[in-house]
Amino acid sequence: MTVPPPERPPSTTDHAADLSPAPGDLGLVVSGTRLLTTPDGGLPRVGELPAETGWVPLGTLDGVPTWATETADPSRAATQRAVGRWRSWRALAAELPEPVATLAGRAVAVVTWRRTHRWCGACRAALADVPGQTARRCPDCGLYVPLRLSPAVLAAITRPGRSGGPTELLLVRHASGPTELWALVAGFVEAGESLETAVRREVTEEVSVALDTVDYFGSQPWAISGPGVLLAGFTATVADPDAEPVVDGQELVRARWFPVDGLPAELPPAYSISRWLIDAVAARS
Structure with a gap:
């Protein structure tokens, strides 16, 4: 790979905004939710790329400065020949x-946010970058516009197995998105809610099941659902072990209990917190 597996997670602290990328820095070229990669599937260095403009600092990865830029023409022949191919x-x-x-997800999020936050929502003036921050400010009215996070929750809900059998996990199928997958109940946090309250509300709304315990598991930034989406995962147990899910018919089309030793093959991908939760529940049980 062009980028070896790092020993530390990426730092999101922006380096000096008035600097320009050096040839050895990582350069992430974004088009929509796709990124330009090297022929071996890794992330390119700035020196491997044709001249690009509008570089935005992302932070560092193992001490190496990283930058992102957006191109409106992903089919440009010079770019394709210089590096490799576009990957989602x-x-x-x-x-x-x-x-x-x-880091790749952060590049997608930052570039998307910059494209969709060009104008002041209060007075319509063009926003200006705030040096050293992932933020913009209106030069006319002073409105400060950071890249705000949109928290969402998802829950791995379990109940005791029937007749002494293995623990059962509640999985659902959604009406939109990757409809072929068996996934976890999930949804965005609303104003005034704690994360735990959002879990209980979403579960009640979508499958009509009351919860007993709700415990935090971990989090993951998620580049596909929009700029700034942060997923918070929880494990939970049902209040009534005999409860059966009833789907809302709008967001969900199916819901059922699966024994953890008999989970379906159509599960979320291994790199998602949804799968981490499912695997953790199966291993624990």
Whole structure:
């Protein structure tokens, strides 16, 4: 790989905004949710790329400065010949070490946010970058616009097995998105909610099941659902072990209990926190 597996997660502290990329820095060229990669599937160095403009600092990866830029013409022949091919973030996340995949996701998030936050929402003036921050400020009215996070929760819900059998895990199928997967109940946090309250509300709304315990598991930034989406995962147990899910018919089309030793093959990808939760519950049980 062009980028060896790093020993530390990427630092998101922006280096000096008035500097320019050096040839040995990592250069992430983004188009939509795709990134330009080297022929072996890694992330390129700035010196391997044709001249690009609009570089934005992302931070560092194992001490190496990293930059991102967006291109409106991903089919440009010079770019293709100079590096390799375009890969979706999903494809990269399935193959690259986790810290590198996280960096690629940050590039997608920052570039998307910059493209969609060009104008002041209060007075319509063009926003200006705030040096050293992933933020913009209106030069006319002073409105400060950081890259705000959008927290979402997902829960691995379990109940005791029937007649002394293995623990059962509640999995659902969604009406949109990757509809072929058996996934976890999930949803965005609303204003005024704690993460735990959001878990209980989403589970009640989507499958009509009341929860007993709700315990934090971990988190993951998620580049596919939009700029700034942060997934917070939880494990939970049902209040009534005989409860059966009833789907809302809007966001979900199916829901059922699976024994942890008989989970379906159509599960979320291994690089997702959804799969980490499922695997953790299966291993623990």
